Amino acid sequence: MSAPRNTSDLAFRAAELLRAEPPWDLVGERARRFELHFQGREIELERGPITIEGYGVRLIRPRDGRLGVGFQASTDLSREGVAAAAELAATVSRHAEFPAKTVELPDGRPAGAAVDVVDPALWADPLGALRGYASDLLGAFEGRRGVVPSFGSVKAILSEVSLANSAGLRVAFATTRVDLELAVKAFGGAEGAPPGEFWVNESQRRLESARTRGKVDDWCRYAEDARRASAPPTGEVPVVLPPEVLSGILPPVIGSRFSGAFRLRKLAPELGSRVGNERVTIRDQGDFPWSPASAPYDDEGTPRGRQPLIDRGAVTGYFYDALYASAFATRSTGNGRRSSVGPTGWMRFAHTPGPDASTLVMDPGDGGTTQELVEAAGDGILVTQLGWAFPDMMSGAFGGEIRIGYRIRGGKLAEPIRGGTVGGVALSGPEAPSMLTNLVAVGREAALSDNLVAPPVLVRPLTVAGASA
Amino acid sequence: MTQLDGHDAELTRGLERLASRAPFAEMMAESGGGTSIRLDTKTTSVLPEPQLRGVVYRVWTGQRWAEAATSDLSAGGIGDVVERLSGELQRGHGTAPVPGPSATTRGHxxxxxxxxxxxxxxxxxxxxxxxxxxxxxxxxxxxxxxxxxxWEEDERRYVNSAGADxxxxxxxxxxxxxxxxxxxxxxxxxxxxxxxxxxxxxxxxxxxxxxxxxxxxxxxLLKAKAAPTGAMDVVLDPTVAGLLAHESFGHGTEADQFVRDRSYLKPILGQEVAPSFVSIVDDGALPTGWGSVYVDDEGHPGQKTFLVRDGRFVGALHDRVTAAELGAKPTGSTRRSDFLSRAFVRMTNTYVVPGPHKFEEILAEVKHGVLLEHGTSGIEDPAGGQMQLKVKRGRLIENGRLTELVGSMALSGKVLEFLRSIRAVGRSPELEIEPGFCGKGHTDYLPVGTGGVPVLSRAIVGPA
Structure with missing residues (x-):
């Protein structure tokens, strides 16, 4: 089935109405959101369509050897509305300053990256597809004793984006996105243990009923294990981290420190410096299939591509949007992103672009399977889920509470653990130890989790704080 | 003249059409604006808030809620939303009365x-x-x-079929x-x-x-020692005490979690959970409080609600549905992030009420421990009752004296054990409310305030 055609030409229409000197660019977006909220195995609330249409206009004005950048977003699509937004952007541009003389915007109709980012069935019948997915998902809990889905939601965003600029760019694309949150609760039994919960939080580009159903057994086991889990040990211990945990640590830290914004402020690691051991190779890949961070173009209209960042531990590159690229006299790497708090891709028109990672891809290694990593750990822990890794984008520090994990004894998985904290420094200076310098084994198979593709890894050591010192 | 005035007629007409077909209908129209100015040594950025306007309509079908929203405030845009919800009403879901009390508040x-x-x-x-x-x-x-x-300006108009405006x-x-x-x-x-x-x-x-x-x-902080590791005495500074009040305790008092049977606090409502000098409050009517509201998104006025009073867990936060299910009253706690987001039971400004102890007295109680300062974030666990907070820095405490600076830390433990182990709560002439943003799950972020006074208890800490 072919991807649906983007029917929104909002940026093109606004470009026709815009009366402004170049350089400028426009983003238009028509987004529709549909939501099903669960209470137990019932649908508590159905929402949608939640529709928003808007555009953002950016004016870039050379001034005294620098650039004044003005931006304004609006939902007023009238001629007067576009004029008012442009006037506000012009006012802002007279006060803002960016250290570059010119900016090179993408032009014409460049071919975008060939990447799957639209779920055709979801696009064709959003609520119908969501209802079917929810029915499958909630049905997978039927007949289970002592485990229920207590609370959650599945939300779909169908977004049509158009981009235009004064260099002649006219491109458009569509995306779908699905966010699933689900609290899985284990309860009951004769032993009187308090309930246990496993919190599912996943983002993807498509509804995958079979894949999701395939995970329900694990979710239920984690919730049940949380009831009998004990505190982790205290000390410096080997830790096995799966992609689902790494995705809460590496993208926020590397996505900041390797950006043009951090480089401009001299807060990025030096080119060629060593930030990891020889097992660490990481790139930014904007066209990874079905990643929630993938798209044919970035949010400025530059085709998404691939950008090496770390090669066998050494820094090999950075990523840029058009503006920050201009500060370094280089070209955008297709990493212009209009970001917001909340679901990625929702209301991107309301934000000015900045350099940000798309999907980070970490090369697999020769550490084998998760089981082989566990064997290599000897005595340590496997962390299945952190409450939140609390990554510090500046210092690289991270650490959070273990929501569920397992003790490793004699190279085998043992009893479940919960509580306490595990932490360290994900990325440090060239001479200092960090998680990336302490990777003693990298697994063989990488998996996509949120906007990270990574294999499981064994880190020796990380600091674990358990029940007693 | 407000940003929404020009759309009043269409907005009201939409509500009237829905009210004629539904047992209950309401709308929340919103218009936002503002500016953020950010400077560093390289750049000056001026970021105007988007000029967003829109409306959400919610109806009770006789069985459940349904709602739809749009940023298109033209007759056609509002008409589409009304038609969608009218279709939902025509499907005929049931005859159950609308749950909970409908607000009749009117004001500006x-x-x-x-x-x-x-x-x-x-x-x-x-x-x-x-x-x-x-x-x-x-x-x-x-x-x-x-x-x-x-700065940001957020204008909201709430109207319902029971007379609130x-x-x-x-x-x-x-x-x-x-x-x-x-x-x-x-x-x-x-x-x-x-x-x-x-x-x-x-x-x-x-x-x-x-x-x-x-x-x-x-x-x-560049020279700071690594944070200590393990279970020990901890003194929370007011910012961290506020995070404790909000993240660790407050989320468990949101009564929608009671209805879902997903709060570790539900079975102990009315019981003693802390020493008698411990009180925790959520106050949506706090003047200048970052999370304050005049009225919530169901039309109920913001109010002060004691969650813990003199050590006893006395109150939960309610919207109309949880109030109906649990025999309580709405507490002005129903909030939408914006017109595009659903309403949930949410906190406003949550804090630890000042207690009897001087800071020096609190430190003197600690033989070996750590003062946690500059709380940055936390995450809730309403089902499990675990706590998880992160702080930017700390100071070791040895024999009642503050000693070396230590780097960022995470704090963990069981909330109820922490509360029961509180040995001192600081006194303070003024209460400072810190600004923050809170999600319900991983979305629906909105402004919430947290604050308090120093608190001494025992927990697990580790570098983070």
Missing amino acids: WATRPKRSLHDLGIEGTIAFAKDVLGWMRAVDGIVEAQIRLA CRQTMVRTHAVAVPIAMENGRPEFDFWSRGGVGGLEAVPGLNEAAMREAAEGSKA
Whole structure:
């Protein structure tokens, strides 16, 4: 089935109405959101369509050897509305300053990256597809004793984006996105243990009923294990981290420190410096299939591509949007992103672009399977889920509470653990130890989790704080 | 004249059409604006808030709620939403009465900032921000610094078929300063943050001395020892005590979690959970509180609700549905992030009420422990009752004296054990409310305030 055609030409229409000197660019977006909220195995609330249409206009004005950048977003699509937004952007541009003389915007109709980012069935019948997915998902809990889905939601965003600029760019694309949150609760039994919960939080580009159903057994086991889990040990211990945990640590830290914004402020690691051991190779890949961070173009209209960042531990590159690229006299790497708090891709028109990672891809290694990593750990822990890794984008520090994990004894998985904290420094200076310098084994198979593709890894050591010192 | 005035007729007509077909209908129309100004040593950014307007309609079908929203306030845009919900009503879901009491509040409220950034203008705000940046940069060893000054205006109109008609305009102002030091390729920072309802009067203390202190803090963190590891006595500073009140305890008091049977606190409502000198409050009516509201998104006025009073867990936060299910009253706690997001039971300003102990008395109680300072974030676990907070820095406590500085830490443990183990709560003449943003799950972020006074208890800490 072919991807649906983007029917929104909002940026093109606004470009026709815009009366402004170049350089400028426009983003238009028509987004529709549909939501099903669960209470137990019932649908508590159905929402949608939640529709928003808007555009953002950016004016870039050379001034005294620098650039004044003005931006304004609006939902007023009238001629007067576009004029008012442009006037506000012009006012802002007279006060803002960016250290570059010119900016090179993408032009014409460049071919975008060939990447799957639209779920055709979801696009064709959003609520119908969501209802079917929810029915499958909630049905997978039927007949289970002592485990229920207590609370959650599945939300779909169908977004049509158009981009235009004064260099002649006219491109458009569509995306779908699905966010699933689900609290899985284990309860009951004769032993009187308090309930246990496993919190599912996943983002993807498509509804995958079979894949999701395939995970329900694990979710239920984690919730049940949380009831009998004990505190982790205290000390410096080997830790096995799966992609689902790494995705809460590496993208926020590397996505900041390797950006043009951090480089401009001299807060990025030096080119060629060593930030990891020889097992660490990481790139930014904007066209990874079905990643929630993938798209044919970035949010400025530059085709998404691939950008090496770390090669066998050494820094090999950075990523840029058009503006920050201009500060370094280089070209955008297709990493212009209009970001917001909340679901990625929702209301991107309301934000000015900045350099940000798309999907980070970490090369697999020769550490084998998760089981082989566990064997290599000897005595340590496997962390299945952190409450939140609390990554510090500046210092690289991270650490959070273990929501569920397992003790490793004699190279085998043992009893479940919960509580306490595990932490360290994900990325440090060239001479200092960090998680990336302490990777003693990298697994063989990488998996996509949120906007990270990574294999499981064994880190020796990380600091674990358990029940007693 | 407000941003929504020109659309009143269409908005009301839409509600009337739905009210004629549904047992109950309501709408929340919203218009937002504001400006954020961010300076560092390289760039000056002026980021106007998007000029967003829209409406959400919600109807009771006789069995469940249904709602739809749009940013298109034309007759056609509103008509589409009304048609969609009318279709839902025609499917005939049931005859159950609408749950809980419908608000009948009527009124018009607006924040009147004393010193507004809007009046200061872009040029004036940038000039002030340059001063702040200069204060941080004047400290040797600060390689970079950032200052963000922001204000936002959020206008909401709530109307329902029971007669409520509320207009409120909230103005919030927020300032964050981040001086950055660096050593051997490793950046480090401390920070200063304030915010509240109102203008610059809601961010007191943004001055040269405070910026110097933050800058010295960033430099000191480069030399800080690693955080201690394990279970020990902990003293929470007011920012961390606020996070405890909100993240660790407050989320478990949101009564929608009671209805879902997903709160560890549900079975112990009415019981003693802490010593008698411990009280925790959620107060949506707190003047200048960052999370305050005049009325919530079901039309109920913001109010002060004791969650823990004199050590006893006495109250939960309710919307109309949870109030109906649990025999309580709505507490002005129903909030939508915006017109695009659903309403949930949410907190407003949550804090630990000042207690009887001087700070020196609290320290004297600790033989070996750590003072946790500058809370940055936390995450809730309403089902499991675990706590998880992160702080930017700390100080070791040895024999009642503050000693060495330590780096960022995570705090963990069981909330109820922590509360029962509280040995002291600080006294304070003034309560400071810190600005923050809170999600329900991983979405639906909105402004919430947290605060309190120093608290002494016992927990697990580790580097983070």
